[in-house]
Amino acid sequence: MRKIFLYCWLLSWASCLFAQQYDLVIEGGRVIDPERKLDAVRNVGIEDGRIARISKAPLKGRRVVVAAGLVVAPGFIDLHQHGQDQTSQRVKAFDGVTTALEMEIGAPDVTPFLKSKEGHSLIHYGTTASHLAARALVFGTPLPDGTILPKSGPATDEPASTEQIEKIQQRLREQLDAGALGIGMGIQYAPGATRLEVIDMFRVAAERKLPVYTHMRSAGRVEPGSAIEALEEVIGASAITGAPLHIVHINSTCLRDSLECLSLIEGARAHGLDVTTEAYPYIAGMTAINSALFNPGWREKLGIDYGNLVLPDTGEHLSKERFDELHNSNKQQWVLVFANTQETVDQLIPNPLIMIASDGAEGHPRNAGTYSRVLAQYVREKKSLTLMEALRKMTLMPAQMLERSTPAAKKKGRVQEGADADLVLFDAQSIADRSTFEKPMETSVGVRYLLVGGTVLIDDGKMVSDVYPGKAIVGPESGGRGR
């Protein structure tokens, strides 16, 4: 009996020793965790895709990454990413992003979206349920494959009947059942949607206690139909229904009135409403030229002219004739929209209410450069943001937003024991974007290592081939698929 006891004691002592050997140890990096405000040199032990240990004492690992001189931060979480293929995921990874979600508009059909990416994704992915796609389907003109925005026409410009609204709601409920993280509403792309239709969609989100992400009904200053009015509409719908509200790209909707829009959001929050927002650090937007965003009146609304529209592939500035041709075409063509000022963008990015989100897709430099650009321009050059605050906007804030959709988000956006090992290791002195309007897919520099769920995706500055560690992030109705 005593022998057995001694044997067991020896065995547990030995296993205790071996347990200290982690899958991977990140040694001596400057660990920054925006939730606990930790900014200190630490060793990080990773086991089974999770952060198992954060310690001042040395740790043993089967692999050790020497991180002296590098920042060790949570991987960036992009709530607003349209380019969901591997080409875009690759440039996102070099920009420090470990999770990129299609939340503004939403994938047209959640089940095939999630299925197509399973085992083929470099970084984590997920989507909202698309109001626009549901509306197009109910109007009998489903979106063509590979598109997320409908062409301007009856499905965008006409009001829906009561029966049609009920069918759209039903479709959205099915999409939520399939794992959507909320409802995406590009209201400006369906100007025929009445105020009541918008409220009825918020009601579906509220039933499930899920958020609505919205590109608001209109941009600019012209009344009626100003950005301020559009913001009142969705804040009202959120207040009426109780659905949390996230306003996407406040910079490109509110333009010169962005700070006014922020003060409206501040007021709503001060009175207990759950309203959040985001911005990207560029003066131009990009959208589909045949969409309802360019219905008559767009020049007055945005305060721009044909020449402010530029084709990303060729750099061609449009004329009226060329615009008419492309707007009336069935072919979906992206166009860059130069409508904002650097001054507005520079005022917005440091504001504490602003999360960083890219609105990325191929053709615009924000796809590849958003996060590095904020770290280079606002933290290092202008010094209008601290590194801690910039990282909060890229990690903790979006993770907290996602917690409204899934408890799995509590393990993201943090460098803490028990958190998912989604980590970016970068050089704060040299991190920078290289993508431009002429060369929008140039990868950023400065990210030395990127870990997605504990798997090394960028290793000493190079992409590891044939690893696909990205997992689905799904809503609560999907029966626990993904994580």
Ligand SMILES: [Zn+2]
């Ligand atoms: Zn948008």
